[in-house]
Amino acid sequence: MKISVGPILYYWPKQQVLDFYQRLLESSVDIIYLGEAVCSKRHELRIEDWIELAVKLNESGKQVVLSTLALIEARSELSGLQKICSNNDGILVEANDMAAVQMLSEQGLPFVSGSSINIYNAHTLKILQQQGMQRWVMPVELNRETLNDILAEAKTMGFSDEIETEVFAYGKLPLAYSARCFTARMKNLPKDDCRYSCIDYPDGVVMETQEDQELFTLNGIQTQSGYCYNLLPQLPEMINLGVDVVRISPQFEGTEQVVQQFRNGLDQGKVDAGLIARQHCNGYWFGQSGMSTVQDR
Numbered sequence: 001m002k003i004s005v006g007p008i009l010y011y012w013p014k015q016q017v018l019d020f021y022q023r024l025l026e027s028s029v030d031i032i033y034l035g036e037a038v039c040s041k042r043h044e045l046r047i048e049d050w051i052e053l054a055v056k057l058n059e060s061g062k063q064v065v066l067s068t069l070a071l072i073e074a075r076s077e078l079s080g081l082q083k084i085c086s087n088n089d090g091i092l093v094e095a096n097d098m099a100a101v102q103m104l105s106e107q108g109l110p111f112v113s114g115s116s117i118n119i120y121n122a123h124t125l126k127i128l129q130q131q132g133m134q135r136w137v138m139p140v141e142l143n144r145e146t147l148n149d150i151l152a153e154a155k156t157m158g159f160s161d162e163i164e165t166e167v168f169a170y171g172k173l174p175l176a177y178s179a180r181c182f183t184a185r186m187k188n189l190p191k192d193d194c195r196y197s198c199i200d201y202p203d204g205v206v207m208e209t210q211e212d213q214e215l216f217t218l219n220g221i222q223t224q225s226g227y228c229y230n231l232l233p234q235l236p237e238m239i240n241l242g243v244d245v246v247r248i249s250p251q252f253e254g255t256e257q258v259v260q261q262f263r264n265g266l267d268q269g270k271v272d273a274g275l276i277a278r279q280h281c282n283g284y285w286f287g288q289s290g291m292s293t294v295q296d297r
Contacts, residue, residue, distance in 0.1 A: 001238070002245045003262050004031035004166065007067040007094075009174065009249060010219060011198035014044040020250065021053065025060050027256045028263040031245060032057055035067040035084065037096055037114075039181070039220045040077045041194065047080050054091045063092070070096040070116040071177040071221065085109070092134075105131035115139050115168055116177070120146070122153035125163065135164035137247065140173045140229070143287035144241065151242050164244040170232065170258055171249025172204065172217050173225035173290065182218040194220075202252040214279060215291075225290060230280035233296050235265045 005024060008017065024032055034057070035050045036042055045053070050066060058064040066084050069077060078099065085093055085103040095101045096114035104111045113136040119125055125136060138147055147167075154160040183205060184194035204217040206226055214226030231238070231246070238246065248258050283292030 001235070001243065001266055002030035003028065003259060003266070004033060004245050004247045005029050005255065005259065006168070006171070006247045006249045007033045007035050007037045009038055009172075009222065009224070010202055010204060010252070011039075011042045011044065011196065012202055012252070013199065014049075016202075017045060018053070020255070021057060023256055024259075025057065025062070027259050029062065029248075029259050031063045031065065033065045033067050033094055033247075035094075037067045037070055037094075038177075038222045039198070040069060040074070040080060041196070042198065042220075043196075044199070047083050051084070051087050051089065051091070054087075055089045058089070058091060065092045065094050065112055067094040067114065068096045068100045070114065070174075071179075072097055072099050073179060094137075101128065101131060101133075108132065110134045112166075113137065115174065119150075122150050122157055125150065125154055126157060126159055129159055129163050133163065135166055135245065137166045137168065140168050140175070141284050141290065144234075144237065144285050145287060147243075148241055160242075165242060166245035166247055167231065167238060167243050168229065169234075169238075169246035169248065170230055170262070171228060171247075171251065172219075173229045173284075174222060174249075175216075175225060175290075176223045178221050178223070181221050182223070183220050186218065225281065227279045227281040227291055229284075230282055231285055232262060232265055234282070234285060235262070236269075237296070 054064050054066050068084055094112040094114045096116045110132050113128055113133050115137040119136055181191040181194055183197045184191050187197050198220045204219040206214050207216045209215050216226050217224040281291045281293055284290045286294040
């Protein structure tokens with residue numbers, strides 16, 4: 001099983017982004033995703049910068065993947081998407097919406113299907129595999145039984161060996177996207193004049209209930225879980241199910257330590273419960289409410 005680090009979902013200053021990826025090169029991660037997947041207004045790194053960084057990281061021997069936006073709202077964003085999908089450097093692309101799938105399939109290029117692509121059965125998986133999909137990231141709300149059923153049906157249909165399966169295993173869950181920018185709204189700013197407010201919140205803005213429970217995390221147009229999803233204890237089960245890659249979503253601090261804890265879990269069977277986040281959840285994996293914490297059984 002391989003370990004991936006997903007794209008940075010937050011808005012960080014350019015130098016901190018570059019420093020982060022330099023540290024990743026020295027870590028035991030196998031696959032590095034990068035690129036802007038949430039909001040095209042974020043401009044610390046532009047598309048050309050992301051492509052240049054991807055080419056540089058690709059020389060390290062680790063697999064590098066360029067991620068696309070999950071929500072396309074403007075013609076300019078389609079133009080940017082075309083630049084990513086047509087990069088001439090042989091960098092694999094993670095398609096996070098169907099426009100990217102179409103662009104890549106029309107060019108005969110392989111791609112990864114992100115978790116925002118709604119793949120709920122093996123027939124959908126087969127259609128995308130025929131379009132060039134090499135790996136799919138399971139939608140975060142699906143549970144282990146559904147995943148087992150999908151992979152079993154894919155095997156029956158005879159194409160399971162032609163794709164890899166990746167599971168979002170650690171980080172704030174990406175739950176929804178909106179045309180509204182919640183971070184700007186929180187500051188009483190219009191979306192078109194957001195003043196790049198996201199950069200003030202490197203791990204998003206936690207929303208709490210009146211009972212001080214961390215319910216959601218606001219990240220621009222994206223809504224995330226309030227708690228940090230953690231499937232580290234489920235590594236043995238995921239291996240048995242046939243999962244090929246586990247994804248760690250970057251946080252502003254501690255991502256490299258989390259990568260190492262997952263590596264220890266894979267190489268040594270050692271699961272360290274003392275991870276970075278204060279509160280974890282894993283309910284979706286067990287078919288329960290997402291913010292639940294279920295003891296494996």
